[in-house]
Amino acid sequence: MGASTAVENGSKPKTGIKVIIVGAGFGGLTAAIECIRQGHTPVIYESFPELKVLGDIITFGPNAGRIFYRWGNGSIAAKMRAVSIDLQNYGFNIHKWDTGEIVINQKSPPRNETSPMFNGHRGELHEIVFNYAKEIGVEIVLGQRVENYWEDENGAGIILADGTKVEGDVVLGSDGVRSKARTLVLGYEDKPKSSGYAVWRAWFSNKDMIADPETAHWCNNGDTFNGWIGPDVHFLFSTLKGGKDCCWVLTHRDEHDIDESWSFPGKISEVKKLLEPWDPMCTKIISKTPEEKLVDWKLVYRDPLPNWVSGYGSAPGHGRICLVGDAAHPFLPTSAQGATQALEDGVTIAVLLRKAGKGNVRGALRAYQDIRYERVKKVQKTGETTRDLWHNTDWEKVKKNPELIQMPREDWIFGHDAEKHAEENGDEVIAKASEGLKASKI
Numbered sequence: 001m002g003a004s005t006a007v008e009n010g011s012k013p014k015t016g017i018k019v020i021i022v023g024a025g026f027g028g029l030t031a032a033i034e035c036i037r038q039g040h041t042p043v044i045y046e047s048f049p050e051l052k053v054l055g056d057i058i059t060f061g062p063n064a065g066r067i068f069y070r071w072g073n074g075s076i077a078a079k080m081r082a083v084s085i086d087l088q089n090y091g092f093n094i095h096k097w098d099t100g101e102i103v104i105n106q107k108s109p110p111r112n113e114t115s116p117m118f119n120g121h122r123g124e125l126h127e128i129v130f131n132y133a134k135e136i137g138v139e140i141v142l143g144q145r146v147e148n149y150w151e152d153e154n155g156a157g158i159i160l161a162d163g164t165k166v167e168g169d170v171v172l173g174s175d176g177v178r179s180k181a182r183t184l185v186l187g188y189e190d191k192p193k194s195s196g197y198a199v200w201r202a203w204f205s206n207k208d209m210i211a212d213p214e215t216a217h218w219c220n221n222g223d224t225f226n227g228w229i230g231p232d233v234h235f236l237f238s239t240l241k242g243g244k245d246c247c248w249v250l251t252h253r254d255e256h257d258i259d260e261s262w263s264f265p266g267k268i269s270e271v272k273k274l275l276e277p278w279d280p281m282c283t284k285i286i287s288k289t290p291e292e293k294l295v296d297w298k299l300v301y302r303d304p305l306p307n308w309v310s311g312y313g314s315a316p317g318h319g320r321i322c323l324v325g326d327a328a329h330p331f332l333p334t335s336a337q338g339a340t341q342a343l344e345d346g347v348t349i350a351v352l353l354r355k356a357g358k359g360n361v362r363g364a365l366r367a368y369q370d371i372r373y374e375r376v377k378k379v380q381k382t383g384e385t386t387r388d389l390w391h392n393t394d395w396e397k398v399k400k401n402p403e404l405i406q407m408p409r410e411d412w413i414f415g416h417d418a419e420k421h422a423e424e425n426g427d428e429v430i431a432k433a434s435e436g437l438k439a440s441k442i
Ligand SMILES: Cc1cc2nc3c(=O)[nH]c(=O)nc-3n(C[C@H](O)[C@H](O)[C@H](O)COP(=O)(O)OP(=O)(O)OC[C@H]3O[C@@H](n4cnc5c(N)ncnc54)[C@H](O)[C@@H]3O)c2cc1C
Pocket: 022, 023, 024, 025, 026, 027, 028, 045, 046, 047, 048, 054, 055, 056, 057, 058, 059, 122, 144, 145, 146, 147, 174, 175, 176, 177, 180, 262, 324, 325, 326, 327, 333, 338, 339, 342
């Protein structure tokens, strides 16, 4: 264990609450780290047998940076900063799709050490968080698929693939977008619907980009971020690590079969076809992308779940199991808040469990849903509004006022401090939730 352990453990007395967490994504890991900070005893069960650096670009807003900054006295945020894009000087160039002209350079907000923003490789950032969780003493059991959940008035737990029964006080189902917890615990078959859109995405080394004088400039001048906005399509291209790595995400209309995958292979020829009438620079960048790095990811909608907690509302059960992160509320990538909201969940639950105490963990879980539900729903909506803003651009209006096309940065999202919010409002929300619990007699 590292030097940070004393800091993380020292502040709050032990609560005696054993928290079983399913899944070691950002949601599960954050919940576990925050449980340590609040004095609980978390244990994570994860189906992958070893940590692998998976995925491509992921974004964390300042409302996540504020959470990371509190870990290890800023040391974790410093590690994340080192592998993330740095756009302090460059900003974000927004281009018109056909002419390629830069309509506006959106400046980056001044850097804030205590609530930083991070954009980087999902796998690399995940590894930092995973190692930190282990360093402060989170027990992480890898290679264990959770097959079932159980609960009664006195406890809750999971059943592993080999039949082992694990017992605790509460279970957090942070098992991602295809959550089994959602179906098993809430008795709710959550059917995805087509959103009418898909994204092609790729992350690759700059080798072929710098070999061509027409594309080399993107990689020879440090980190960059450019977006081409057009009718029903937008193409975002970044260079990171001083121009060493390249990454792009292209959102477009797609009515094909519904499937969600981070690794569904894509075809470069299809991307090029779509971009034929576009600024030729877009096709040049696509041409430098190795086909094996291209992912075709269909974007599906999932309506908000009626409940995130067992035994609450229409959900069956005893109130000791809840959903966290994508399992509770998947996001469209244009909101750039999916992972951040998973972090806010974990922080909130850990605070509420401490406030409610071991004798009232069910009140804490209900309060978690009550305190988070409306905020999450509102943030989810921004995934559609940003996309629609860009895809239906009125270029005459933008000519007069280029700021209209800037990427929205909303204070009610970025300024939120999940820990402070739960500390300040938790007692009241728990009291109300506990009243409801008594009345429901579960
Ligand atoms: C492999 C992968 C790559 C991704 N790449 C990107 C990306 O490039 N960009 C981006 O924006 N987002 C990406 N995401 C999604 C992003 O990480 C999440 O949207 C966000 O971080 C919320 O995290 P989460 O913890 O709720 O879910 P997730 O990150 O999906 O984590 C869920 C975890 O639960 C585990 N799990 C699932 N079922 C079980 C079970 N029955 N028993 C035990 N463990 C189980 C999974 O293995 C996984 O580790 C990726 C997710 C994954 C899993």
